[in-house]
Amino acid sequence: MSDFKIFFKIVRAYKKIILIYVGVFMIMSVVMSMVNNDSSSAKSFAQKKLEIGVVDQDHSDYGKVFHNYFKKEHHLKQLSYDKEQIEEDMYWHALDYVIVIPKGFTDKMEKGDLKNTQISTIKNPGSVESQFFESELTMFNQKLTALTQTGETVGQAGNIMEDLKKEKTNVVPATFVNADRANKMGDFAQYVPYLFISVAVLVIGMILLTINQKEIKDRVECSSEPMKKRTMGILLGTVVSGVVVFLAAFLVLMILGGTKAFSDIRMPFYMVNMLCMLFFSLSLGFLAGNVTKGMDGLNGFVNVAGLGLCFLGGIFVPQEFFGKTISNVARFVPTYWYVKNNDMIGSMAKTSPAFYKDFAMNSGLILLFAIAVFAVTLVISQAKRRTK
Amino acid sequence: MNGLYQIKIRLRQKDSMFWALLFPLFLGTLFYFMFRNIASAELFQRIPVGLVNTQENEAFGETMKLVEDDDGVNLFKVKKYDTMQDALKALKKKKIRGIIDEKKDCELTVVDSKTDVSIIKTYIDQYKQNEKLIMSVAQKDPQSVGKFVEAIGEKTKSISLKNIELKGQDKDVYAQYFFALLGFVCMVFCSFGSDVASGIQADASSLGARRSVAPTSKLHQILTDFTANYLISCVVSAIVVAFCTLLLKIDFGNNIPLILLAVFIGNFVGMAAGLIIGVYVKGDQKKKSGANVVFFLTSSFLGGLQWGDITYVLEKHCPVINRINPATLIVNSFKSLAVFGNLQKYWINVGSLFLIGILMIGVSVVKLRRAKYVGL
Numbered sequence: 001m002s003d004f005k006i007f008f009k010i011v012r013a014y015k016k017i018i019l020i021y022v023g024v025f026m027i028m029s030v031v032m033s034m035v036n037n038d039s040s041s042a043k044s045f046a047q048k049k050l051e052i053g054v055v056d057q058d059h060s061d062y063g064k065v066f067h068n069y070f071k072k073e074h075h076l077k078q079l080s081y082d083k084e085q086i087e088e089d090m091y092w093h094a095l096d097y098v099i100v101i102p103k104g105f106t107d108k109m110e111k112g113d114l115k116n117t118q119i120s121t122i123k124n125p126g127s128v129e130s131q132f133f134e135s136e137l138t139m140f141n142q143k144l145t146a147l148t149q150t151g152e153t154v155g156q157a158g159n160i161m162e163d164l165k166k167e168k169t170n171v172v173p174a175t176f177v178n179a180d181r182a183n184k185m186g187d188f189a190q191y192v193p194y195l196f197i198s199v200a201v202l203v204i205g206m207i208l209l210t211i212n213q214k215e216i217k218d219r220v221e222c223s224s225e226p227m228k229k230r231t232m233g234i235l236l237g238t239v240v241s242g243v244v245v246f247l248a249a250f251l252v253l254m255i256l257g258g259t260k261a262f263s264d265i266r267m268p269f270y271m272v273n274m275l276c277m278l279f280f281s282l283s284l285g286f287l288a289g290n291v292t293k294g295m296d297g298l299n300g301f302v303n304v305a306g307l308g309l310c311f312l313g314g315i316f317v318p319q320e321f322f323g324k325t326i327s328n329v330a331r332f333v334p335t336y337w338y339v340k341n342n343d344m345i346g347s348m349a350k351t352s353p354a355f356y357k358d359f360a361m362n363s364g365l366i367l368l369f370a371i372a373v374f375a376v377t378l379v380i381s382q383a384k385r386r387t388k
Numbered sequence: 389m390n391g392l393y394q395i396k397i398r399l400r401q402k403d404s405m406f407w408a409l410l411f412p413l414f415l416g417t418l419f420y421f422m423f424r425n426i427a428s429a430e431l432f433q434r435i436p437v438g439l440v441n442t443q444e445n446e447a448f449g450e451t452m453k454l455v456e457d458d459d460g461v462n463l464f465k466v467k468k469y470d471t472m473q474d475a476l477k478a479l480k481k482k483k484i485r486g487i488i489d490e491k492k493d494c495e496l497t498v499v500d501s502k503t504d505v506s507i508i509k510t511y512i513d514q515y516k517q518n519e520k521l522i523m524s525v526a527q528k529d530p531q532s533v534g535k536f537v538e539a540i541g542e543k544t545k546s547i548s549l550k551n552i553e554l555k556g557q558d559k560d561v562y563a564q565y566f567f568a569l570l571g572f573v574c575m576v577f578c579s580f581g582s583d584v585a586s587g588i589q590a591d592a593s594s595l596g597a598r599r600s601v602a603p604t605s606k607l608h609q610i611l612t613d614f615t616a617n618y619l620i621s622c623v624v625s626a627i628v629v630a631f632c633t634l635l636l637k638i639d640f641g642n643n644i645p646l647i648l649l650a651v652f653i654g655n656f657v658g659m660a661a662g663l664i665i666g667v668y669v670k671g672d673q674k675k676k677s678g679a680n681v682v683f684f685l686t687s688s689f690l691g692g693l694q695w696g697d698i699t700y701v702l703e704k705h706c707p708v709i710n711r712i713n714p715a716t717l718i719v720n721s722f723k724s725l726a727v728f729g730n731l732q733k734y735w736i737n738v739g740s741l742f743l744i745g746i747l748m749i750g751v752s753v754v755k756l757r758r759a760k761y762v763g764l
């Protein structure tokens with residue numbers, strides 16, 4: 001019990017910095033979940049609207065047809081050709097794509113002078129969405145050209161194309177998809193491992209570094225209290241402080257879920273998944289406190305463990321983008337299985353035996369990682385003691 | 389002489405040196421293997437699509453199989469299913485990205501609305517529009533249908549697009565993560581700055597207490613300690629830059645002197661921030677170290693290390709953060725060089741960084757020089 005009390009005495013001594021840690025990582029997770037929430041829900045199919053700049057030097061029908069055709073799908077901005085300003089806007093993603101319609105373009109197009117008919121474009125470097133818009137533009141031009149070649153003017157072709165736009169594909173969600181798939185709960189839960197791992201490593205590591213200081217350790221070692229009891233006291237302190245952080249994260253999850261959160265079928269599964277990740281994070285914090293020698297080491301450990309595990313597990317970058325090699329390596333980190341569970345929970349409309357089986361297997365794997373890290377920590381700690 | 393001792397002290401702190409080097413090399417290698425595949429995954433992977441009730445419109449499925457992207461690679465991997473239930477099972481297992489039901493006018497069943505789903509939807513829209521267009525041309529003038537179909541399906545017979553290139557070289561959107569990594573490396577050196585402050589203040593360390601009674605001026609002590617640690621930080625970050633550019637072949641703008649200049653000024657600002665933390669945060673080393681962690685992680689987060697688009701979101705809602713956050717300024721100076729080839733922007737970013745560093749040093753020195761201790 002005395003070690004349990006000591007644990008919380010140290011927590012009290014560093015309460016300000018601990019609160020700052022929890023606050024900062026919590027804010028980061030909330031910000032990422034709020035802003036990154038792309039409402040990628042099947043409930044309402046929404047194509048991302050791009051910022052398209054239009055430099056119309058022609059001031060004729062092509063520009064008007066272009067505007068009418070794309071105005072509902074994208075945000076169109078009329079610009080004058082100022083390359084520096086365009087680059088500046090692209091630099092800050094205020095523009096995704098720019099189209100320059102040269103003077104006399106409509107006339108040339110109607111005359112079928114395609115060899116001398118060219119549109120200049122500026123793409124945002126490396127943006128997949130810009131490339132996607134370019135293919136939309138190419139298809140638009142193909143239809144418009146084909147129509148003008150049958151004798152229609154650009155204006156008339158534009159009217160026909162406007163009419164054609166009514167031919168839209170009906171997009172529906174699959175029956176197994178939860179209608180609230182894209183609510184912020186799932187997004188926040190996605191970033192929880194970063195919060196748990198960082199806070200656990202920094203806080204538990206800092207406390208263990210204090211307890212493991214030479215003078216304190218030497219004093220404790222010669223006390224009559226058995227090693228097992230001392231370890232249990234510290235472990236209990238670790239679990240209690242971990243549960244406090246978990247409750248804070250769970251409260252935020254409930255707030256983000258709104259009133260629906262209480263009746264949401266997915267809530268208990270989010271909770272279990274987060275608890276599994278908490279136990280792994282606490283084990284990692286325990287390891288950090290035992291293997292690092294000072295705060296510099298602890299800071300390094302939190303960077304490698306926190307950012308490394310989150311990138312590799314698919315928390316910051318979606319798992320579907322992983323190549324085969326990275327995907328195979330990622331299976332050896334618990335965050336990978338956490339994200340698998342989180343995705344499964346997010347899109348679940350009702351439970352099924354297959355869901356229970358997969359969920360239990362993924363959660364079990366996370367817990368196995370937690371046990372393995374904890375066992376390694378105990379071995380290291382014992383070995384250190386024996387060497388001494 | 390004091391500077392030499394400082395270098396020796398720093399080099400003997402193996403723990404801090406090890407992590408300062410290990411982290412960027414580890415994360416850089418991880419980024420390299422992760423993002424090397426992402427570009428190809430996004431652009432060139434065939435999108436798996438399921439078709440049901442195919443007897444309704446056999447031409448649709450056959451045409452879909454033939455669709456190619458700009459590089460002549462088939463865009464869709466089409467699979468026919470006998471029943472909707474089978475197709476739904478495949479969709480659930482992520483074997484396909486959408487189901488097209490030809491009986492229901494090509495209704496598309498999906499799980500989300502990511503880019504590949506948008507591509508499927510756009511293809512169906514275009515197919516239906518072209519079909520309607522051809523029918524209407526056939527009704528008006530049956531003789532011109534052949535020419536019309538040829539024109540509508542051939543890119544070469546349409547208006548050509550001429551892309552105006554930007555001056556920079558690196559158009560890989562994921563290069564941003566490497567820029568942010570270097571920004572992070574610079575900010576991590578705030579712990580060096582914090583140590584410099586602790587080594588000078590009499591109430592922060594026993595070394596500080598000893599040195600406060602020495603005849604050497606405070607300014608001299610700060611300058612030599614800071615310079616010695618700064619030199620080491622420059623060597624460490626130069627190794628990281630060499631690793632990224634020579635081994636991982638990341639393009640930071642192909643201008644090594646300017647890349648190094650940005651990194652070295654970044655180190656200067658990182659250390660200056662650490663100096664402020666060391667001077668103004670009272671308490672033991674753990675508290676100062678905690679404040680350092682909060683600083684470098686927050687700055688790197690705002691600079692886009694965890695999520696690259698954050699700078700664009702900030703630019704819309706709170707642009708001032710992008711102008712003063714050191715990690716963002718470092719990222720943007722690389723972006724100016726590598727992506728936009730804009731030297732003016734580079735100098736604005738680097739200049740702002742330098743000014744922020746000078747301001748931080750000034751604030752710290754004023755506080756340190758005025759420090760008087762009644763008792764310790």
